[in-house]
Structures are given as C-alpha cells and as structure tokens.
Amino acid sequence: MSTSKFQTKSFASANSGHSISSTINDIEQTYSIDKVDISSKVNVQALNSGILTVIGNTPLLKLENVFKNAHFQLFAKMEMFNPGGSVKDRPALNMLMKAFQKGDIKPGDTIIESSSGNLGIGLAQASTVLGLRFICVIDPKTTQQNINILRAYGAQVDIVTEPDPITGDFLPARINRVNSLLKSIPNSFWCNQYANLNNAAAHYQTMHEIVTALDGKLDYLFCSTGSCGTLRGCAEYIRSNNLDTKIIAVDAKGSVIFGGKRAKRLIPGHGAARVPELLQPGLEDMCIHVSDMDCVVGCHRLLSTEAILAGGSSGGVITAIDKKQQDIPANAICAAIFCDRGERYLDTIYSNSWLKNNFGEALLESKELQQFSRI
Numbered sequence: 286m287s288t289s290k291f292q293t294k295s296f297a298s299a300n301s302g303h304s305i306s307s308t309i310n311d312i313e314q315t316y317s318i319d320k321v322d323i324s325s326k327v328n329v330q331a332l333n334s335g336i337l338t339v340i341g342n343t344p345l346l347k348l349e350n351v352f353k354n355a356h357f358q359l360f361a362k363m364e365m366f367n368p369g370g371s372v373k374d375r376p377a378l379n380m381l382m383k384a385f386q387k388g389d390i391k392p393g394d395t396i397i398e399s400s401s402g403n404l405g406i407g408l409a410q411a412s413t414v415l416g417l418r419f420i421c422v423i424d425p426k427t428t429q430q431n432i433n434i435l436r437a438y439g440a441q442v443d444i445v446t447e448p449d450p451i452t453g454d455f456l457p458a459r460i461n462r463v464n465s466l467l468k469s470i471p472n473s474f475w476c477n478q479y480a481n482l483n484n485a486a487a488h489y490q491t492m493h494e495i496v497t498a499l500d501g502k503l504d505y506l507f508c509s510t511g512s513c514g515t516l517r518g519c520a521e522y523i524r525s526n527n528l529d530t531k532i533i534a535v536d537a538k539g540s541v542i543f544g545g546k547r548a549k550r551l552i553p554g555h556g557a558a559r560v561p562e563l564l565q566p567g568l569e570d571m572c573i574h575v576s577d578m579d580c581v582v583g584c585h586r587l588l589s590t591e592a593i594l595a596g597g598s599s600g601g602v603i604t605a606i607d608k609k610q611q612d613i614p615a616n617a618i619c620a621a622i623f624c625d626r627g628e629r630y631l632d633t634i635y636s637n638s639w640l641k642n643n644f645g646e647a648l649l650e651s652k653e654l655q656q657f658s659r660i
C-alpha cells in the first residue's frame with residue numbers, strides 16, 4: 286500500500302451523514318485483502334495470486350495528440366486495462382469482498398445483479414475466483430457479445446423479455462426480476478450497485494492512483510456517470526484530501542441523473558434511467574451532457590490520434606473536454622477516466638453499417654467524423 290502523503294484511510298464525506306466512511310473504516314482493507322482475516326470465509330489463496338490481484342493500478346497515460354498543441358495537459362486513466370476490461374472490475378471485487386467481510390455471503394452463495402455490461406462481467410470474473418454462483422439479469426438490449434462473455438465466465442444469464450407495464454422501461458422490470466430471484470433462491474445476495482457505498486468506495490483507490498501519479502497536481506477530473514460510483518468515490522477522495530481539483534461529470538444526453546428529460550440512448554455504459562442513490566448534491570462542479578454522436582466522434586478521434594480503441598463513454602469524455610476546452614486555464618492539468626475498451630463496440634461505434642443505420646449517411650459524410658474516422 287502506498288505511503289504517499291495523500292490520505293487513504295478513514296475518509297469523511299464533506300456533505301452528509303450518509304458517508305462512505307461509515308461503511309469503510311480502513312480503505313487499505315479494500316485492496317490489501319491478504320491483511321484481512323476472512324480465511325474462514327473465502328479461499329485466501331485465490332486472492333493472493335491470480336487474476337483478481339491485477340485489478341486496479343491501471344496506467345495513467347499522457348495524451349499528446351488528441352488535442353494537438355493544447356494549452357493544457359491531459360492524462361488518461363486507462364481503466365480498460367483491468368482484467369475484465371473495465372472500471373467496473375474494481376467495484377465488483379470491492380462489493381463482494383465487503384459482503385464476505387460482513388458475513389453477508391459465503392462461498393457457494395448466489396450473487397444476483399441487474400447489469401447489461403461491465404459490472405456483470407466484473408462480477409462474473411470475481412465470482413468464478415471466489416466460488417460464488419452469479420446470475421446476471423439482463424434485457425433484450427444487452428449485446429450478444431456481452432451475453433457470450435458473461436456465459437463464458439460461467440454466469441447464468443437471466444433475460445427479462447417484457448418491459449415494466451406501467452413505465453414501459455426495462456430497468457424496473459429487471460429490478461422486479463432481481464427481487465423475485467432473491468426471494469426464490471436461498472443464500473442469494475444483490476449487490477445493488479446504484480446504492481451500494483462499496484461501489485463508490487472502490488474508486489477512492491482509483492482517485493488515489495491518479496493523484497499520486499500526478500503528485501497531487503490535478504486541476505480537472507473528467508468522469509463519466511452511470512451508477513455514480515466513480516464520481517462519488519473520486520469526489521470524496523478529492524474533498525477529504527482538500528484538493529482543488531474541479532470535477533466535471535460527463536453524462537449521456539437522455540439520462541436523468543442530473544435532471545433533464547429521459548430519452549432513448551444507444552451507447553451503453555454511461556447514463557441512467559433513474560437517479561442513483563449514490564448521487565449527492567454537489568459531488569460534481571459541473572456536468573456536461575454528451576450525445577451518442579459525441580461519443581462516436583470522440584471514439585474515432587481517440588483511435589485515429591492516439592491509437593486507443595476505447596468504449597463509448599471514453600469518446601464522450603473526449604468530446605466533453607473538447608466542448609469545455611476554451612474554459613480550461615493555460616497549463617491546467619486534466620485527467621480523464623477511460624472506462625472500458627473498444628472491442629465490445631466493434632459492431633456498433635466502429636461499424637460503418639451500424640453508424641449508417643443509426644445516424645444516417647449524413648454522419649458518415651460529416652466533416653466531424655470524416656476527419657477522424659478510418660472505417
């Protein structure tokens with residue numbers, strides 16, 4: 286565990302009694318699992334070696350080309366380097382470990398979560414190592430590729446085929462299904478990522494890694510939002526270390542997290558159809574909404590300028606920085622969290638025919654995309 290000057294323990298929430306600190310007494314326990322006596326509850330050997338030990342400590346890259354001759358410096362936190370391919374490996378592991386420590390689960394139990402993507406994959410990966418059964422509740426919008434990945438990891442995929450009859454949304458239907466599975470399966474446990482403080486607490490470490498690498502000099506953090514786990518964990522870290530960093534939340538247009546009207550969205554990962562319990566007023570200094578097209582353009586820009594094949598929300602963050610750049614002071618140091626990698630988007634963001642079907646020929650011919658697209 287790092288001995289840097291930045292606080293890694295007992296962090297207090299600046300704005301509410303409902304703080305992460307009430308849940309996490311010692312953040313070191315999160316990532317130094319071998320120090321925690323859970324030997325009677327889980328195969329400790331599996332935690333001291335193997336795939337889960339390489340979650341976190343992802344690279345922080347300086348990006349020199351995506352904004353050529355920029356007046357600011359930009360660093361990318363490459364969460365796509367986590368073994369399950371995304372930022373969600375961290376909360377998946379942390380939520381399960383805290384549940385073990387609290388005695389909420391034991392090997393052989395069943396984990397249930399509603400997720401159509403990265404969290405499900407992170408939980409499937411960790412469940413395999415930890416001897417848990419995992420049921421992932423999905424809906425028809427989940428890509429076949431993600432279903433294949435979940436099944437390859439050994440997850441049981443439970444598909445909700447009908448939306449909620451009152452709202453017409455799949456999200457409440459998926460939560461109903463989770464609740465009925467919890468009732469019918471003994472020794473089952475729902476991580477409930479939207480409300481679970483251990484989701485957010487995992488990102489105290491993410492922020493610690495960024496800040497330590499930059500020796501505390503960070504002016505802006507650009508962070509995508511979905512469950513708001515990343516936003517909340519990073520914001521709490523920044524506050525408890527009294528850093529001056531401004532936090533720019535990047536949300537999807539059509540998501541309701543920061544208000545606004547719900548609308549159809551094509552790019553998965555970021556955005557939410559309801560306000561997560563983890564969101565608190567004032568976590569972010571500013572929110573920028575990005576459209577599906579902003580994400581597409583940002584992804585192609587990253588690929589052609591930096592050779593980084595990233596997922597949709599990373600493209601959204603790049604476009605958000607582009608929109609904000611005239612307000613960024615000279616020599617400012619900025620960091621962006623790149624949540625996942627692009628292979629899972631080859632049939633969408635990186636597919637000519639998908640782009641044509643969803644945005645029309647006009648997008649493919651637009652100057653915006655043409656200058657970056659190589660497909």
Ligand SMILES: Cc1ncc(COP(=O)(O)O)c(C=O)c1O
Pocket residue numbers: 371373402403404509510511512513514515516553554555556596597598599624625
């Ligand atoms: C690709 C991607 N971007 C952004 C997010 C949002 O992260 P969080 O849930 O921590 O708000 C997620 C969450 O699943 C994601 O998978």
